[in-house]
């Protein structure tokens with residue numbers, strides 16, 4: 001079943017006044033007015049897209065009683081590990097969960113750092129792709145059990161869950177084509193993190209396991225909702241209610257992953273190569289492709305169509321489009 005859209009696109013209140021000015025200018029005929037109207041139209045179009053992008057960023061805001069800074073302060077009490085980001089000239093970033101002594105479990109500071117890194121990626125103008133991986137030959141074993149024990153009230157648990165849902169939703173909405181490189185174990189919140197990527201690859205000996213049931217939990221970082229989108233309700237119910245290990249062949253068979261890597265010792269290079277087939281091309285076009293897919297998967301049809309039209313407007317007549325036309329590009 002299609003998910004209810006998280007956002008509705010409407011004319012923002014703050015733009016009421018410029019729209020009125022535009023109506024006024026539309027009635028005027030002097031050259032200067034025409035130029036002003038044209039500039040204003042461009043500004044409004046840009047503002048509408050920017051506004052729309054901001055609206056799409058977070059699920060929970062202060063209107064939901066969610067205060068990001070307060071949560072960050074709380075999470076910062078549980079320290080350890082890091083989330084590292086490296087960006088390369090080919091436009092592919094690598095995000096590494098780095099806490100190998102605890103199988104890359106998420107401490108509080110890592111949750112804080114993950115959101116900071118995602119914000120950096122939102123601003124990466126030259127970015128086209130992203131690889132999410134864990135250090136030390138394993139992916140991620142979910143939240144750090146030491147921190148979890150200290151956040152035992154339902155209220156606090158829900159705040160942490162809102163924080164991680166915001167972060168992983170922003171990750172999934174990045175205008176970058178993302179892939180989770182699952183090596184070793186992706187457990188609990190780690191399995192959930194993998195579903196926030198556009199694609200998943202597994203190394204031969206790895207496993208994905210939604211262990212939440214055995215922890216007396218259900219997924220809370222948005223992993224259940226995303227899993228249903230990826231493999232459907234029946235398979236999701238099987239994985240969540242059995243808490244079984246899913247090996248690479250099973251994962252490929254049910255459509256949870258996109259490929260199994262070779263048994264070679266350079267899975268990161270292999271993932272980079274695999275991802276490059278999708279990130280080849282001009283940055284504005286790759287980013288626009290990801291944006292139309294995000295709107296298609298999250299919005300209802302009419303809203304998605306309007307968003308698609310707006311994004312189309314950002315590439316139509318753009319440098320890549322003009323170059324392709326001038327070269328008489330053929331697709332043989």
Ligand SMILES: CC[C@H](C(=O)O)C(=O)SCCNC(=O)CCNC(=O)[C@H](O)C(C)(C)COP(=O)(O)OP(=O)(O)OC[C@H]1O[C@@H](n2cnc3c(N)ncnc32)[C@H](O)[C@@H]1OP(=O)(O)O
Pocket residue numbers: 101102103105106141142143144145146148185187188189190211212215217218219220221
């Ligand atoms: C919504 C998300 C949800 C939530 O809590 O909110 C979750 O993420 S639930 C899932 C939480 N994760 C777990 O329950 C994992 C528990 N750990 C294990 O099952 C195993 O440690 C395993 C399978 C990850 C790895 O087993 P293996 O035999 O290969 O290694 P060790 O058990 O010796 O682990 C090495 C070292 O890592 C520590 N470790 C592993 N996972 C965590 C974790 N999630 N939090 C804290 N520490 C973790 C483990 O205790 C070992 O440390 P040591 O000091 O040597 O005891």
